[in-house]
Amino acid sequence: MFDALGVFLPDAQAPGDRLAELRPLRNDEGFRGLLGNLRVVQGRAGVYILGSLPVYLNGENALTLTRQGLRTALGKLEDESGLDLHAGRVCQLETAATLPVREAPRRYLESWGPLPRFRKDTYGGGETVLYRTGGRSFTGYDKGAELDPEPLPCPLEGRYALRLELRYKRGLARILGRPMNPWELAEPEPYRAAVERWKRLYFAIPKRREVCLVMDGLTTKRLERSLAALGLQTLGLDRLAAIIRDGQASGALDRTTATRMRQLARELGQDGKLTDTEPLTQEIDEKVRAVARFAR
Secondary structure (H helix, E strand, C coil): EEEEEEEEEEEECCCHHHHEEEEEECHHHEEECCCCCCCEEEECCCCEEEEEEEHHHHHCCCCCCCHHHHHHEEEEEEEHCCCCCCHHHEEEEEEEEEEEEEECCCHHCCEECCCCCCEEEEHHHHHHHEEEEEEEEEEEEEHHHHCCCCCCCCCCCCCCEEEEEEEEEHHHHHHHCCCCHHHHHHEEEEEEEEHHHHHHHHHHCCCCCCCCCCCCCCCCCHHHHHHHHHHHHHHHHHHHHHHHHHHHCCCCCCCHHHHHHHHHHHHHHHHHCCCCCCHHHHHHHHHHHHHHHHHH
């Protein structure tokens, strides 16, 4: 499940003779270069290494590394760099998986709504959706479109592929509970906890739901809420969020009213008596749960 990794090794010395594209840093304070696809920077305080471990080990990152695969990649890095990763601490971390899906990934991503406290951006005509806040981000994107014209590796070849990535760029010691070296991430409990964080953030994203109007037990109040939920579905979560945001910016809505409107939208959109999970969302939900259950 781990992909990109950033590691700092204090007081370490990078093997300049083993690096490609070696270049000095400004003011001759060190140098930088490449070890395979990994960026290696030698500074005054030590060595910083950043890059995708699956790409480093296998030449591609469409397929997820197992926990043993992570250990193999770390062993290769130590052998080729001569550095002891036990002395390092993880500064950046990306947990990711590529899911084979039945439809084009943008069909799944178009149902994703605004996530509280995160900024949402959409790119490539809906092929990528990015949520970010502080040093944390979550991205869903079309892995096949990213690799095009290169084909997806087997067993993804010839299929649609949705990539889900959770990335931390700072504050990892707090998130992990303590500073950790890369080898500790490969232990069962930290590995399981990272996968669980990835799963939780995916499920925290509001998804568009189908309105189901059932006559049994129908009351005037329930009909009113069903019609409101149908209106929300038609308008779209993102469009409503933009209307409320613009209303606040113009002064037409005060903060309390805007908060209540957002809360009403969340209640309508997630009311299990009024709405059902869309089939495409249900497909991804099941795959995410399976990945988290069997990640080893």
